[in-house]
Amino acid sequence: MNIPLTPIRMLRYAREQFSSRTAIVCGNDRFTYEQFAQRVSLLACALIKMGIKKGDRVAFLSLNCHRFLEAYYAVPEVGAIFVPVNTRLGASELAYVFNDAGAKVLFFGDCFLDTVEALRARVPTLQFLIALDTDGPRRDWMAAQNYEESLASSKPYHANLMDIDENSIAEMFYTSGTTANPKGVMLTHRNVYLHALNYCLTLNPNRLTVHLHTIPLFHVNGWGTVHYSYLGAVHVIISRFRTAAVFRLIEQERVTSINLVPTMATALLEAPERKDYDLKSLERIRVGGSPPAPALIRDIEQQIGGTCFCAYGLTEASPSLTMALIKHDSGWSGEMRLEKQATTGFPIPGAEVRVVDLKGNDVPRDGSTVGEIIARSDGVMAGYWGQPEATANAIRDGWLYTGDMAIVDQDGYLLIVDRMSDFIISGGENVSSVELENALLTHPSVAEAAVVPVPHEKWGEVPKAFIVLKPNALVTEQELIDFCRFRLAHFKVPRSVQFVPTLPKTATGKVLKKDLRSKNMVP
């Protein structure tokens, strides 16, 4: 008997088994699993009344709120594709994404009213622009009913579970586009369902998990936490990351689980109001993004609480691939434990993750040989929306090539050292731009650093550094080069340094190295 693997089973299960339990805490609103699932069934009906059919794209532009979670389940329920978009994108970037996706419906929060007004004429596919907030301003281009009005005039709709094709697309997320135009990552019902199972299996969330959604829900799956519903977990929503609000919610709702990026972690550590709150309920803090120093992990555990460890994934993998949990029986403690928890981690169940050299051979587990991370997991996407060539380039011989460069230690823990595109090959030697940037950042005058390759007749490529100085800092190009020479192998030292007032960045704060490279090409 094959039951389709689809996330809509998860909410149905929670409704059946945990109907009266709190599902969502959002501002002053609280919803039980019965209420949550009921609202989802109403939203599904509202979508059908709009003419939404299997395969249609439904976009969502909003800060975190309970309606976001509702859409995560209602859109796949009607067989449509859920497209949450990055709230930090500008109107032009959003218009590009909506057009590329061919979105029919856009739900949006009040604070994006002007943005939506500015872009709507440029996206001819959009048929319904629906306000999420109840008392927001009305414009004539909006749908006649706002979100709550749509629900109020609907009746519960439930798909026949067996009619769901587990290989159809359930969710689509756009890449951040640091190197090219954003691409739509197509995740199937099966991808999302199995990812959730593997994710839950790794973290052993029991039925007491209270998760605070610190990560924007437009990030793929909220990093997988959206489907904690399966276990009857409590979703605590925070619309924007504010340290005081985070602390207050942890105390008030006895939050057990949060996910952070390093900047959030630093903000929480630096917030003086921390000591006013009881944070003892925290059991697990996952840090994603770039691997932080073990000291950060230690500081979080000591000053905030729980067990803190890193995790790694990418949109194309639903996203989780590895977590830096401590392998039991390891006997690690103290600094050793912190060091392991600060790595990229080892694969979660359901994910095969290898680090390979240019010939496709696994690098030795020696903690020094660098290779590219490739992955084969239940969460890996069906492909990029409408981009068979990009898909074929990303998934080769059945493996997803991540473009992330890593080393593997003797215990099987990975550590990402760079993006492949940021690696510089100089005279046959690999130069890690991240290593070079980290070295430059230790200079007292340097605020930000980005290193890219520039062509060189003799060496092929040599590293060049772009530097943002701290206010009032004074340092010369030669001084910085000498500073690096003292610390790094000769071939790793940048050949030139260019001082810039700011570095070009994406909406999510990633440095746009492609811009630096093209800039660099200008004589």
Place this chain on the structure above:
Amino acid sequence: MNIPLTPIRMLRYAREQFSSRTAIVCGNDRFTYEQFAQRVSLLACALIKMGIKKGDRVAFLSLNCHRFLEAYYAVPEVGAIFVPVNTRLGASELAYVFNDAGAKVLFFGDCFLDTVEALRARVPTLQFLIALDTDGPRRDWMAAQNYEESLASSKPYHANLMDIDENSIAEMFYTSGTTANPKGVMLTHRNVYLHALNYCLTLNPNRLTVHLHTIPLFHVNGWGTVHYSYLGAVHVIISRFRTAAVFRLIEQERVTSINLVPTMATALLEAPERKDYDLKSLERIRVGGSPPAPALIRDIEQQIGGTCFCAYGLTEASPSLTMALIKHDSGWSGEMRLEKQATTGFPIPGAEVRVVDLKGNDVPRDGSTVGEIIARSDGVMAGYWGQPEATANAIRDGWLYTGDMAIVDQDGYLLIVDRMSDFIISGGENVSSVELENALLTHPSVAEAAVVPVPHEKWGEVPKAFIVLKPNALVTEQELIDFCRFRLAHFKVPRSVQFVPTLPKTATGKVLKKDLRSKNMVP
């Protein structure tokens, strides 16, 4: 990207991630995951050298031992079907099963030598009869190499994961045949894989799980515990259930998890040597089979340790469907908690379980209305081997009809009250044979009781009791009928009582009611 869902991924993962951890403790032997997986790859090669191909059946007749676990992974690795058989069956029953399955290879333990010798001529499909024990007696009909010799002369074989068809059959178990000939339950790779995920998700086994295999491994999947490998758990093997050995292994290996049937639980409680052992490592004791009294659950928790709760499943569902875990936030404690843990439980993730009346409507959650349990889960079998009619009878409209009758309480916990075939419909009223048997068993003279329906002109059916008296007990038919009348509604009282020296039973100890019924038909 669709990675085939197959149990062979589980051992590969454990080998990659937990290579040096103890995987199996079996007598004086200990194997790491690296060694375990290596032996599996050698066994796979040995099977291929025997000419075993995709879809071939490989049977296994053995007490619990590490080689049993090896076969669980090696047989599916080569695409063949693993058929572990009940060690309590006689030679004729075994011959029936081997012939029905068309088994090509049979692995067997020394203690089954005479049985195998007796049946081999009756099973023409058997090409290889392979002794599992190293130093056992040799017979001329045995394969030239025993198990260990086969491994020693093999090289590691690994299937290409992507070549596995997740919908092909991985395991086949025979039903106990209380009502008809045993039927082969076909479980696909996908069934087994997803069942294991759902099972692990329910129990939250962390990576410290040390599981003692008290349940014979020929029971479907060892009730799912075979695939604890995925989480790097330690498998502690016991060849036969002996209380002193169970206690010794719990103490010695710091066992955290065991599964029991009620008779095992009673034996452990009654064993005087219990107090000589340290059992504090135990965290979880699951009791399967018939729902026990809450007092048994309490006694186990108090006198053995850990949390004790019931579980329900059937071979056709891989097997787990429900577990009587306490729902968090319930606030239950004391007697209430024990009562819940003594029920049949609520569905695990991945399983939909309903209790329906004859029209297919869900019975109310009132704790009294009886209906049949039907299930739809990732673990439900592909069907019965070579029996499309029996399959169509068991799986109707996409639901598995279990034949088990249950009630549901307001919290969604099921309680099995009877087998459907043992239900007696008398004058339009449902009479539970189990209820009647339990009432009879409270009479001081009654050792065993079995109730079956007999035809009746006026009432359609009426209950008839078969009674085995205690030694030297003296009681008349009328006295027992009066005894029941005092305790039960009039329509439930047996119309006749027949005293018998023994009750007919299967090899696994289940009463063969079909024999009583046919016996009853004789004038």
